[in-house]
Amino acid sequence: MTDPGGERRSPNRVRVASILVVDDSSTIRRILRRDLEAAGYRVNEAPDGEVGLAACRALRPDLVLLDVDMPVLDGMATLERMQADPDLRYLPVLFLTARTSATEAARGLDLGAHDYLKKPCDQAELLARVSTALRQQAREQGLASRAQELAELSTTDALTGISNRRGLQQRLATLSRQRALGVLIADLDHFKHVNDTEGHVVGDAVLAVVAARLRVACGLAGTVGRWGGEEFVVLVPEADASAVLEVGERLRAAVGGTPLAVGGIAPLQVTVSIGSAFGLAGDFEKLIKAADAALYDAKASGRDRVVLSPEQTG
Numbered sequence: 001m002t003d004p005g006g007e008r009r010s011p012n013r014v015r016v017a018s019i020l021v022v023d024d025s026s027t028i029r030r031i032l033r034r035d036l037e038a039a040g041y042r043v044n045e046a047p048d049g050e051v052g053l054a055a056c057r058a059l060r061p062d063l064v065l066l067d068v069d070m071p072v073l074d075g076m077a078t079l080e081r082m083q084a085d086p087d088l089r090y091l092p093v094l095f096l097t098a099r100t101s102a103t104e105a106a107r108g109l110d111l112g113a114h115d116y117l118k119k120p121c122d123q124a125e126l127l128a129r130v131s132t133a134l135r136q137q138a139r140e141q142g143l144a145s146r147a148q149e150l151a152e153l154s155t156t157d158a159l160t161g162i163s164n165r166r167g168l169q170q171r172l173a174t175l176s177r178q179r180a181l182g183v184l185i186a187d188l189d190h191f192k193h194v195n196d197t198e199g200h201v202v203g204d205a206v207l208a209v210v211a212a213r214l215r216v217a218c219g220l221a222g223t224v225g226r227w228g229g230e231e232f233v234v235l236v237p238e239a240d241a242s243a244v245l246e247v248g249e250r251l252r253a254a255v256g257g258t259p260l261a262v263g264g265i266a267p268l269q270v271t272v273s274i275g276s277a278f279g280l281a282g283d284f285e286k287l288i289k290a291a292d293a294a295l296y297d298a299k300a301s302g303r304d305r306v307v308l309s310p311e312q313t314g
Contacts, residue, residue, distance in 0.1 A: 017134055018042040020059060022052035022078065023067040023096060028119060032065060035123045036130070049073025053081055056088050063133055065117070068097040079111045092137045094129060096121070159204055160211035163225030168233055171223045175237060177282030182222070182239025184248050184276040185291045186214065186255075188230040189303040198265060205262040206270060210255055217254035221247055232272075233288070237281075241308060244276040248306035256304055271304035277311075 019041050021032045026047075033043045044059055046052035049066075050073045056064065064082075068075035075095055082088040093112065098119045109116075114133045117126060155167030163171065175181065188194075188210060195203040207230065214224045214232055222236035236247050252274055259267035275295025277287045290309035298307040 016040060016042050017062040018044065018059065019063045019065060019130065020044050020046060020052065020055055020061040021065045022046045022049065022055075022070070022075075023065070024048055024070045025067075028067070028096070032121065032126070035121075035126055039127050039130075041130070049075065049078030049081075052078055053088070056082065056091060061091065062137070063130060064091055064093045065096055065130075066093050066113075068095055076111065079113060083112050092133045094133055157211075157226040160208050160226050162211045162215055162232075163223060165225065165227055168223065168225035168227070168235060171225075171235060172281060172284055175281040177280065179281045180238050180240065180278065181281040181284070181287065182234075182236035182244035182247065182276065182278040183284070183287040183291045184234040184236070184244060184251070184274055185227065185288070185295045186232045186234065186251055186272045186274045187295055187299070189271045189273055189299075191230040194268065194270070198263065198268070202263040202265065206260055206268065209260050209262060210270065210272070213254040214251055217250045218247065239278050241278060244278050245306055245308060248274045248276050252304065252306055273298035273303045274306040275309070276306060277309035
């Protein structure tokens with residue numbers, strides 16, 4: 001692999017942190033660049049806050065060294081703008097200043113600065129504080145990433161990889177209570193027989209394949225989640241009677257149209273019965289009960305079919 005200058009790069013090369021120095025003094029910028037580059041950092045410069053903000057958006061540096069006293073836009077105002085910008089508010093900032101009063105330092109820290117550096121900067125102190133700020137940022141990003149992973153795990157069904165009941169409730173919470181909503185419950189037919197004759201390992205594989213087929217068949221029309229056991233619930237915003245029946249038939253055909261090849265055994269013919277209802281998102285509990293009643297009718301009338309709630313067929 002080569003970089004734009006033709007130099008060969010190792011694909012495993014450690015990423016070099018980038019630092020943006022924002023200071024109206026070209027002498028200060030030159031000294032900081034020299035010391036930082038000697039320590040292995042990539043350095044870019046900006047002469048004032050306005051140029052610095054543009055550079056932040058274009059370059060997304062790992063750390064900003066920001067002078068407090070500058071023309072055009074000073075450091076405090078620049079940091080305020082960064083904090084107001086969702087794309088920049090998480091960039092760590094070290095203030096540079098020739099006069100550090102307790103009041104000024106407190107204001108900068110309140111605005112979100114990580115630390116202060118007194119100019120002229122001692123090289124050892126500069127590198128130590130830069131390293132500390134970068135490590136702190138890495139820890140914070142790691143914690144945020146872990147929190148996001150845990151949140152996703154808490155809303156995802158471990159077996160099938162689709163939403164679990166909590167994930168469906170979370171999706172429901174994003175919908176206006178007055179928004180039209182279709183609800184479908186798909187239940188595998190004779191699934192106990194599959195577990196009893198082929199074993200639970202095969203049964204789990206069947207659930208995973210069925211979930212994948214339902215998700216593909218639903219596409220962008222709605223959200224598919226595992227409600228529990230062999231039951232799946234589908235939420236379809238802006239759905240009326242014809243829409244929920246159309247989605248239901250698509251789901252039914254996706255599952256039963258082709259036998260499932262799982263577990264190294266002969267392909268299994270698996271079907272689903274589907275109950276559906278529609279109404280307002282705010283009436284979800286009522287809709288889920290209506291869809292469940294329709295599912296009971298689908299089972300009672302022969303399985304492998306889609307039935308609309310009896311209350312909505314008149």
